[in-house]
Amino acid sequence: MPHTLAEKILQAHTDEKITGAGQIVNCRVSMVLANDITAPLAIKSFKAMGATKVFDKDKVSLVCDHFTPNKDIDSAEQVKVVRDFAHEMGVTHYYEGGNVGVEHALLPELGIVGPGDIVVGADSHTCTYGGLGAFATGMGSTDIAGAMALGETWFKVPPTIRVDFDGQLEPFVGGKDLILHVIGQVGVSGALYRALEFGGPVIDALSIEGRMTMANMAIEAGGKAGLFAADAKTLAYCAAAGRKGDQAIAADAGAVYERELKLSVSGMQPQVACPHLPDNVRGVDEVKGIKVDQAVIGSCTNGRIEDLREAAAILKGRKAHKNVRLIVLPATPKIWRQAMDEGLFSIFMDAGAVVGPPTCGPCLGGHMGILAGGERCIATTNRNFKGRMGSLQSEVYLGSPAVAAASAIAGEIINPAKL
Amino acid sequence: MLVTGNAHKVGAHIDTDAIIPARFLVTTDAEVLGANCMEGLEPGWVKRVKKNDIMVADENFGCGSSREHAPIALLGAGIPVVVAKSFARIFYRNGFNMGLVLLEVGDDIAKLKDGDRLEVDTGKGEIKNLTTGETVVCAKVPAFMQELLDAGGLVPYVKKRLAAKG
Numbered sequence: 363m364p365h366t367l368a369e370k371i372l373q374a375h376t377d378e379k380i381t382g383a384g385q386i387v388n389c390r391v392s393m394v395l396a397n398d399i400t401a402p403l404a405i406k407s408f409k410a411m412g413a414t415k416v417f418d419k420d421k422v423s424l425v426c427d428h429f430t431p432n433k434d435i436d437s438a439e440q441v442k443v444v445r446d447f448a449h450e451m452g453v454t455h456y457y458e459g460g461n462v463g464v465e466h467a468l469l470p471e472l473g474i475v476g477p478g479d480i481v482v483g484a485d486s487h488t489c490t491y492g493g494l495g496a497f498a499t500g501m502g503s504t505d506i507a508g509a510m511a512l513g514e515t516w517f518k519v520p521p522t523i524r525v526d527f528d529g530q531l532e533p534f535v536g537g538k539d540l541i542l543h544v545i546g547q548v549g550v551s552g553a554l555y556r557a558l559e560f561g562g563p564v565i566d567a568l569s570i571e572g573r574m575t576m577a578n579m580a581i582e583a584g585g586k587a588g589l590f591a592a593d594a595k596t597l598a599y600c601a602a603a604g605r606k607g608d609q610a611i612a613a614d615a616g617a618v619y620e621r622e623l624k625l626s627v628s629g630m631q632p633q634v635a636c637p638h639l640p641d642n643v644r645g646v647d648e649v650k651g652i653k654v655d656q657a658v659i660g661s662c663t664n665g666r667i668e669d670l671r672e673a674a675a676i677l678k679g680r681k682a683h684k685n686v687r688l689i690v691l692p693a694t695p696k697i698w699r700q701a702m703d704e705g706l707f708s709i710f711m712d713a714g715a716v717v718g719p720p721t722c723g724p725c726l727g728g729h730m731g732i733l734a735g736g737e738r739c740i741a742t743t744n745r746n747f748k749g750r751m752g753s754l755q756s757e758v759y760l761g762s763p764a765v766a767a768a769s770a771i772a773g774e775i776i777n778p779a780k781l
Numbered sequence: 782m783l784v785t786g787n788a789h790k791v792g793a794h795i796d797t798d799a800i801i802p803a804r805f806l807v808t809t810d811a812e813v814l815g816a817n818c819m820e821g822l823e824p825g826w827v828k829r830v831k832k833n834d835i836m837v838a839d840e841n842f843g844c845g846s847s848r849e850h851a852p853i854a855l856l857g858a859g860i861p862v863v864v865a866k867s868f869a870r871i872f873y874r875n876g877f878n879m880g881l882v883l884l885e886v887g888d889d890i891a892k893l894k895d896g897d898r899l900e901v902d903t904g905k906g907e908i909k910n911l912t913t914g915e916t917v918v919c920a921k922v923p924a925f926m927q928e929l930l931d932a933g934g935l936v937p938y939v940k941k942r943l944a945a946k947g
Contacts, residue, residue: 436807
């Protein structure tokens with residue numbers, strides 16, 4: 363039976379025969395992940411399960427990235443719980459302090475997730491690794507505790523929505539715009555319980571970082587996973603991250619899809635998701651002129667080096683508007699150093715930006731850029747729910763690094779092509 | 782289990798930031814989380830809740846982050862059951878794992894109004910609206926999930942499997 367990419371990866375990790383969507387299967391997992399918010403609960407459940415050791419100390423990642431550098435005593439206590447557990451279990455991939463980055467930027471960079479893997483994480487944006495051709499999905503802490511103890515978990519085989527893109531991308535239009543457009547088309551529950559599988563000539567030409575940006579936001583359409591075939595580009599990315607033996611993987615010809623979307627990108631403007639849901643998507647020109655108080659460039663969605671270069675290209679020789687706080691958070695220490703070495707920080711500093719440490723920080727309203735009532739932010743992050751970045755009376759608009767940088771300069775949302 | 786309480790109806794796409802905003806995620810304590818339940822929807826929302834009251838929601842309840850603090854906050858607030866048109870996927874698994882009863886009823890959600898007195902038979906998945914006299918039945922839980930429920934949830938299930946491994 364021809365398989366979708368999701369079915370194919372699940373099949374490779376189970377002894378049961380996958381016959382189609384809706385079936386429940388137990389699968390062996392390649393990597394299990396939790397962070398400083400979700401790991402403490404997972405550890406509680408792990409102990410309640412009577413587990414005394416993790417199934418494989420090299421296949422558990424504990425990344426303290428959300429409220430770090432610890433924003434207060436309570437968050438410091440939580441990180442301590444995670445650190446003590448990591449040491450007690452001998453977990454290889456424990457990250458905190460100078461080696462921590464935003465988890466979904468960090469793990470691909472470290473080469474510990476890759477094509478054909480099944481990755482489960484107590485973080486909804488675990489789906490990011492679909493950009494590398496992994497079946498990756500978010501779960502709650504107790505599910506993750508079970509996976510840490512057993513090395514396997516259960517999945518309902520998802521139906522797949524196939525999305526193909528063709529046409530020619532306009533300048534300043536990239537992965538973020540493509541995924542916002544898809545979310546706008548299918549809605550925040552349009553891919554509920556389903557896998558999204560992306561393809562077509564536009565995707566073939568898209569960078570791995572752009573693919574990860576897209577996979578990252580599959581959850582914003584309700585998706586269980588956002589999948590990309592692993593091609594020569596993927597293999598080169600993974601080899602550069604130090605991985606060996608990865609193989610290309612793609613859906614079988616004749617695989618059965620629940621729904622197929624064909625989207626042409628020609629003439630598409632940069633996309634912006636307006637408050638308070640990620641599917642409230644418009645072309646940037648439709649929302650131009652909306653004043654902003656803050657611009658955030660970073661997060662697991664758009665905090666990679668390509669994103670910082672995109673922002674820097676626009677900010678070079680320009681200044682952020684006097685009424686705008688521009689906050690740049692490179693997603694990992696490696697990206698941070700790379701941006702520094704490439705001179706991007708001088709551009710950001712000259713533009714009046716604050717360059718902060720790798721952290722999820724303001725994306726989830728944690729710290730380092732919280733909004734007051736009535737304030738508005740243009741952010742490269744992934745969610746614009748009411749109150750997500752601070753006050754319930756604040757607003758978040760989501761866009762690409764180019765749109766965020768251009769808007770920071772203009773003091774209002776603007777199409778980077780028209781700056 | 783029979784649960785009788787008042788319905789608190791909320792809209793569609795209630796995200797986990799609405800159920801428990803990130804600033805409260807510095808604890809795993811159910812009571813503290815419960816005291817701040819739905820603080821991201823409306824400050825002080827939880828004050829209206831009496832023990833065993835029932836959350837009634839439109840589609841995609843619990844969308845967004847994977848925080849298990851969300852079902853814990855609902856339970857901590859004294860809400861043992863959520864009835865919704867549909868649930869977001871991660872929240873659905875989390876609810877089961879935490880012992881929060883989740884009943885998916887589709888379009889029948891229109892038969893349950895804010896303030897209605899409800900009697901829920903969690904075993905049968907039946908919701909009796911004592912205010913209107915109507916009964917709503919929830920879709921059957923997949924067999925494997927029922928097995929998990931029968932085992933007492935994921936924690937005892939994994940415990941049993943670990944014990945069998947020795």
